[in-house]
Amino acid sequence: MSTSVSVAFEKARADGRAALVGYLPAGFPTVDGGIAALTAMVEAGCDVIEIGLPYSDPVMDGPTIQAAAQQALDAGVRTTDVLRTVEAVAATGTPTLVMTYWNPIERYGVERFAQALYDAGGAGLITPDLTPDFAPEWIAAADARDLDKVFLVAPSSTDERIALTTAASRGFVYATAVMGVTGARAATSDLAGPLVARTKRAIETTAPGLPVGVGIGVSDGAQAAEVASYADGVIVGSAFVRTLLDHPGDLDAARRALVALTEDLAQGVRS
Amino acid sequence: MTQYDADLHGWFGGAGSFGGRFMPEALIAALDELEIAWQKAMVDPAFVQEFEGMLQNYAGVPSMLYEAHRLSDHAGARILLKREDLNHTGAHKIRNVLGQALLTKRMGKTRVIAETGAGQHGVASATAAAYLGLDCTVYMGEVDTERQALNVARMQLLGAEVIPVKSGSRTLKDAINEALRDWVASVDHTAYLFGTAAGPHPFPSLVLSFVRSIGDEARRQCLDLTGRLPDAIAACVGGGSNAIGLFAGFLEDPEVAIYGFEAGGDGVETGRHAATIAAGSVGVLHGARTYVLQDEDGQTVESHSISAGLDYPGVGPQHAALAASGRASYFPVTDAEAMDAMALLARAEGIIPAIESAHAVAGALQIAPERQGQTILINLSGRGDKDMGTALDYFGLGTAGPSPVSEQGEEA
Ligand SMILES: Cc1ncc(COP(=O)(O)O)c(C=O)c1O
Numbered sequence: 008m009s010t011s012v013s014v015a016f017e018k019a020r021a022d023g024r025a026a027l028v029g030y031l032p033a034g035f036p037t038v039d040g041g042i043a044a045l046t047a048m049v050e051a052g053c054d055v056i057e058i059g060l061p062y063s064d065p066v067m068d069g070p071t072i073q074a075a076a077q078q079a080l081d082a083g084v085r086t087t088d089v090l091r092t093v094e095a096v097a098a099t100g101t102p103t104l105v106m107t108y109w110n111p112i113e114r115y116g117v118e119r120f121a122q123a124l125y126d127a128g129g130a131g132l133i134t135p136d137l138t139p140d141f142a143p144e145w146i147a148a149a150d151a152r153d154l155d156k157v158f159l160v161a162p163s164s165t166d167e168r169i170a171l172t173t174a175a176s177r178g179f180v181y182a183t184a185v186m187g188v189t190g191a192r193a194a195t196s197d198l199a200g201p202l203v204a205r206t207k208r209a210i211e212t213t214a215p216g217l218p219v220g221v222g223i224g225v226s227d228g229a230q231a232a233e234v235a236s237y238a239d240g241v242i243v244g245s246a247f248v249r250t251l252l253d254h255p256g257d258l259d260a261a262r263r264a265l266v267a268l269t270e271d272l273a274q275g276v277r278s
Numbered sequence: 279m280t281q282y283d284a285d286l287h288g289w290f291g292g293a294g295s296f297g298g299r300f301m302p303e304a305l306i307a308a309l310d311e312l313e314i315a316w317q318k319a320m321v322d323p324a325f326v327q328e329f330e331g332m333l334q335n336y337a338g339v340p341s342m343l344y345e346a347h348r349l350s351d352h353a354g355a356r357i358l359l360k361r362e363d364l365n366h367t368g369a370h371k372i373r374n375v376l377g378q379a380l381l382t383k384r385m386g387k388t389r390v391i392a393e394t395g396a397g398q399h400g401v402a403s404a405t406a407a408a409y410l411g412l413d414c415t416v417y418m419g420e421v422d423t424e425r426q427a428l429n430v431a432r433m434q435l436l437g438a439e440v441i442p443v444k445s446g447s448r449t450l451k452d453a454i455n456e457a458l459r460d461w462v463a464s465v466d467h468t469a470y471l472f473g474t475a476a477g478p479h480p481f482p483s484l485v486l487s488f489v490r491s492i493g494d495e496a497r498r499q500c501l502d503l504t505g506r507l508p509d510a511i512a513a514c515v516g517g518g519s520n521a522i523g524l525f526a527g528f529l530e531d532p533e534v535a536i537y538g539f540e541a542g543g544d545g546v547e548t549g550r551h552a553a554t555i556a557a558g559s560v561g562v563l564h565g566a567r568t569y570v571l572q573d574e575d576g577q578t579v580e581s582h583s584i585s586a587g588l589d590y591p592g593v594g595p596q597h598a599a600l601a602a603s604g605r606a607s608y609f610p611v612t613d614a615e616a617m618d619a620m621a622l623l624a625r626a627e628g629i630i631p632a633i634e635s636a637h638a639v640a641g642a643l644q645i646a647p648e649r650q651g652q653t654i655l656i657n658l659s660g661r662g663d664k665d666m667g668t669a670l671d672y673f674g675l676g677t678a679g680p681s682p683v684s685e686q687g688e689e690a
Contacts, residue, residue, distance in 0.1 A: 062576075062577065063446060063577040063578040064446065064451060064452075064455050064563065064564070064578055065455070066302070066455045066458040066459060066564075067302050067304075067459075067462070069459070070445075073445055077445075077446070080577065085575055086575045086576075109300050109562050110561050110562040110563065110570070110572070110576040110578075111575055111576035111577070112576075113560075113561060113562055113567075113576065114561060114572065114574070114575060114576025115575070115576065135302055136300050136301055136302050136565075137300060138299075138301070138303050138306060140287075141287075141298055141299060141300055143294075158303070159302065159303045159304075160303055161302070161303045161304035161307075162304075163303075163304055163305075163306075163307040163308065163465065164303055164304075164306070164307060165307060168303070168306060168307070172303065183302075183303075183304060186304060186462060186463055186465065186466075187459075187462055187463035188459045188462060188463070
């Protein structure tokens with residue numbers, strides 16, 4: 008059975024806080040090492056997990072995530088390894104999404120992937136290079152199984168496109184609140200607040216109750232707290248990846264650092 | 279609009295078939311803005327006139343249609359060469375960049391970015407930027423900057439910044455990725471001059487609109503010269519801009535057979551090639567659904583070709599649709615066949631073609647036996663100056679004495 012991420016968002020909302028969404032690509036540093044890392048993030052306080060499907064041409068990713076995905080690909084990670092990772096993480100009871108560029112899904116077969124994801128207990132997909140207007144197959148396959156469809160909005164999106172995106176999304180809508188690729192940033196963006204406000208306005212009429220998650224290069228608890236003040240979810244990716252990259256070959260140290268980062272972020276979304 | 283054009287969403291060959299726009303939401307507004315500006319420009323006589331003026335007075339267009347008598351004797355067919363090699367900067371690419379750069383000015387943007395493999399599109403972009411007073415940044419795979427140092431120098435002399443791309447396979451596809459990453463962060467003041475008729479809608483149609491004069495000119499010139507249409511036309515296909523530019527002039531003439539020649543590298547059977555249509559499968563790459571060289575999991579596979587301009591694991595979606603519908607046929611030509619054709623054209627006609635274009639010549643020679651006495655029109659997309667380093671190594675040139683290139687090709 009798959010659990011929609013909306014369960015985690017509702018729980019966080021009931022606690023009067025934002026949800027913490029943590030990302031790592033599958034197969035990094037190894038498939039089992041990645042599962043261990045993600046499990047540690049769950050135990051230390053991530054409410055939702057995003058598992059990246061490593062892809063050869065990741066146009067929306069900055070150097071940190073590129074490096075991790077490349078390392079996974081060089082080690083031979085397969086789409087089936089991603090599904091295995093989903094299964095292991097979803098078994099913890101934490102809603103688990105796959106974040107993927109579109110071609111690997113087309114190649115696997117949209118229906119076939121949707122079913123495999125469902126069978127593995129995955130909640131759904133985040134699709135950074137697939138917008139709802141080019142996603143009829145995925146939307147049909149997801150709707151048939153009640154899988155989450157997390158589409159993205161950006162500061163450059165028109166109000167019309169934000170409405171189209173929120174109407175098509177399920178689980179949450181992902182606000183990329185900087186114009187640029189993924190990567191940790193020292194300062195938060197002044198584009199984020201206005202984007203979230205526009206998105207919430209669209210949600211009122213198109214998808215009442217849909218949470219807004221913000222991805223913006225958050226790397227510590229203080230930034231997480233700031234984003235949590237206006238968003239329903241704080242998405243953290245590059246900072247987790249960086250932590251693993253900084254501890255090559257020392258799984259224990261990496262795990263300790265991941266736990267410390269997660270706890271700091273979890274504190275942030277609660278302040 | 280014809281059945282061969284894209285629909286409103288950029289689909290060729292029917293909704294959901296080939297093309298479309300598989301892009302991050304952050305770039306959708308820019309693509310929409312570009313599409314609207316382009317459509318308005320194309321119906322604005324002032325824009326069209328300025329573009330045509332630039333082509334004529336600066337780029338040296340229309341290029342001539344040249345009857346290659348000695349090559350015709352060799353082939354047993356009447357061979358006409360569309361001399362895009364004589365354009366300013368040495369290839370058809372100048373048409374596309376002048377169109378896109380002029381559109382950039384019209385949109386009030388001040389900076390252009392481009393990707394380049396061999397450096398031809400980079401040089402053309404740097405040229406157009408210099409000509410129109412725009413800032414220019416070119417992304418080029420690190421491997422290619424080393425292979426094509428001379429073109430790096432040309433771009434720099436023209437005032438462009440060349441950024442070596444160190445990610446992925448460090449070649450053309452990664453240069454496109456990096457240019458897209460730049461564009462996401464700079465889109466308010468920067469235009470992306472896409473180098474071929476591929477990518478997300480509207481690029482395939484937009485690039486076609488700037489290069490279709492190749493086919494329109496060739497059609498008129500062929501009628502003037504021979505009194506009738508050619509029996510067959512041929513072009514090399516990398517991303518597909520020179521080919522689609524030629525093909526567009528003849529798509530609605532069913533009596534004209536259309537051939538695209540892809541890079542067969544070491545031979546399709548070796549796996550080291552760039553024959554995307556002949557040996558790839560349908561997938562999504564760089565924003566469009568098309569034929570892609572990919573593995574079982576949809577990871578892009580590296581392509582191989584002696585010609586950097588054809589060394590790309592994707593292809594423009596309109597070619598994918600033309601192949602699927604059977605209107606055009608696509609065949610691979612190996613490195614060795616292309617190099618033989620390069621030498622042959624040099625010896626027989628005194629024309630040194632780009633290695634890309636030599637693929638079209640080689641392909642045309644392969645279809646000639648079935649077309650004895652017929653007219654075959656070949657797009658000679660570029661000149662070979664940029665390829666002299668490769669030719670030097672390949673043929674063992676450069677030491678004084680008799681030519682080491684065998685005359686076999688010419689005698690055969
Ligand atoms: C001379 C020449 N011909 C052909 C090509 C291939 O591009 P396209 O398929 O877009 O025409 C290139 C690309 O660099 C080129 O330089």
